Amino acid sequence: MTAAQQARLEARHGQLGVTRGVAPGFVQCNLVILRQRHAYDFLLYCQRNQQACPVLEVTDAGDPEPRRIAPGADLRTDLPRYAIYRQGRRENDVPDIATLWEPDFVAFLIGSGITFDQALERAGVPTNKHRWVVRTTLPTEPAGPFHGNLVVTMRWLTPAQAIAATQVSARFPFNHGAPVHIGDPAQIGADLEHPLFGEPVDSIPGEYTPVFWACGVTPQAAAETAKIELMITHAPAHGFVSDLRADEICLP
């Protein structure tokens, strides 16, 4: 059994928490589940904002198995925690969605930046701290009801780390790729005061510069903004571990 299969099995049995650092080398995904009638507009939104929303798989309506990137997996149970949004409002998280699943559900698996953490580490860029998910004022390209601003992942890096991180992440064009911005947060309207998840952004000594990547939470934020009647996603930091290997989807 691979580390990815192991992680999914643990999630299925309620034995897995946050997925950062779990099954290193395997591609992790953000999950968005919508009803079929929103699937086209959402897929189009992802196509129009590809750097933020690299779609790795779309399931057929009603089929909870991601046959291409994790055959045998079950998206109703194999993530450690799920977030439920109704009319754009988040309800209590749940450990599985087996009883909520309906025949018109379509699941989108979207590449997560966690995927290149290992490659960053190998290049001397620390990944276990100094990371935040923040809103910007950069507009995305709308599609149907989906619209909103780009959400980014931010890290504080030294200039040398920023250069290495740019080169390394550029090799993952199907997983957000190179940064969208380096330097002054104000230039992209990055809201460091109110990160989407976790602690407030640390203030960091002067030799560090902030580096920003398009974040796979962007489409989730767009679906929230659109107040879609029902959307189910992974809970933050509780992603889906696929069978794809990071080294398979990166370039030389």
Added chain:
Amino acid sequence: MTAAQQARLEARHGQLGVTRGVAPGFVQCNLVILRQRHAYDFLLYCQRNQQACPVLEVTDAGDPEPRRIAPGADLRTDLPRYAIYRQGRRENDVPDIATLWEPDFVAFLIGSGITFDQALERAGVPTNKHRWVVRTTLPTEPAGPFHGNLVVTMRWLTPAQAIAATQVSARFPFNHGAPVHIGDPAQIGADLEHPLFGEPVDSIPGEYTPVFWACGVTPQAAAETAKIELMITHAPAHGFVSDLRADEICLP
């Protein structure tokens, strides 16, 4: 006026023929127009077969302007020649589709391998001859009614050229990227006897090896196989010249 705008204007006025070699440095696209009701399955087919079908833009239903990659252009007139398929059968080509356009038409612009010709030339790989579009027996991932085998572009190259061409094309992950196969055509069931367009494949001296890239005609072939009631595409070798620059969408 850029060379791309000039080319589209000439096409609009019936003064442009094949687009190979036209406006070098600008990204050329294959065009597929379908009715809205087929748009989701087709977009999904492209997502599932991304190497063959790199979607660069999808227009809103009824809107003939590709606002993102060629603002101001008109897809009804700005290609030199169009192919019309009804129930999967090709009718006579037409020079424009202004009178055929309907409010439920959705246009897909798909990256063409012509885009990296210039980069290949700079790397010493000749691009002006020895190129064919052939069917293989490699299945694609189906979506809705769309299914069929991969279509590939083949070139005869020397081993040194094959290595250079692999490196150069890998830098264009959103335009087919690296080859899907090098060497024995039989291994992918490449049908060299019946290329889709143009002359039969030349027999080439022994120092050359065939190199195969996923081809943007694949989705068009899938729509033909699906016998979709109506599909309009660019006529072979008469593509759409976008404002995107090849160097913008390639990696370092």
